[in-house]
Amino acid sequence: MDKILEQLPKKAKDKHNENIKLFKKLNKKPPKHLDNLMVELHDNEFEKTDCLTCGNCCKTTVPWLNDQDVARIAKHLKLKEQKFIEEYLEVGEDNELSFKSAPCVFLGFDNECSIYNIRPKACREYPHTNRRRFHKISAITLENVAICPAAFNIVEELKKRLPIQYSEKGGKPREKFRRGGG
Ligand code: SF4
Ligand code: SF4
Numbered sequence: 261m262d263k264i265l266e267q268l269p270k271k272a273k274d275k276h277n278e279n280i281k282l283f284k285k286l287n288k289k290p291p292k293h294l295d296n297l298m299v300e301l302h303d304n305e306f307e308k309t310d311c312l313t314c315g316n317c318c319k320t321t322v323p324w325l326n327d328q329d330v331a332r333i334a335k336h337l338k339l340k341e342q343k344f345i346e347e348y349l350e351v352g353e354d355n356e357l358s359f360k361s362a363p364c365v366f367l368g369f370d371n372e373c374s375i376y377n378i379r380p381k382a383c384r385e386y387p388h389t390n391r392r393r394f395h396k397i398s399a400i401t402l403e404n405v406a407i408c409p410a411a412f413n414i415v416e417e418l419k420k421r422l423p424i425q426y427s428e429k430g431g432k433p434r435e436k437f438r439r440g441g442g
Contacts, residue, residue, distance in 0.1 A: 261313045264409050268316075272406035275416070279405065282419055283398035295392045297421060301414045302390035309410045315371035316407055319363040323382035324356055325349065332378045387411035 286294070325333075334344035348365065349357045359365070366374045373379055387408040388397055404411040 269406045286395035290395050298394045299390045301417050305410045305414045312371045318367040322358045322362050323380045324358050325380045329380040336378050389414045
């Protein structure tokens, strides 16, 4: 897995223009069966993916937390919500909340999450490859394919299943890595 993770940013960069073209096409005319197809591709990939050998999302990105996440995790830690926010979270420009830093403080050396059953919604849903209207989260997916080997493979499989002619032109990769949960 170490080698896969080491090579992933370069592989994602090489595919970036192609992926932009894919999302442009999908946004123009999403296939009717896209939601079902994404569930199928996501399930197939995660059947053969062992996240415990990876943990790259928890090591390199910070998830957003919604109000329910804050209430649930604060209760679990036996902290007042305000205390939990002060100790563990960063408040963004628009008052959005995320963990202060990556790697996540709840990630164990064995890649186990110590709050797995009550983890934030954004963690549960990462890398969002089975969500409805997948084409609407192109910006975050373009980032995730450089972080998550499963997301990379899912997008590659999607391109095989929706053959499109890919040009060489496209925009630059984004550089800010955060995990959306919406
Ligand atoms: S809460 Fe758990 S799943 Fe979420 S980033 Fe931290 S270790 Fe990973
Ligand atoms: S979701 Fe992706 S990045 Fe996170 S541990 Fe699993 S394979 Fe790795």
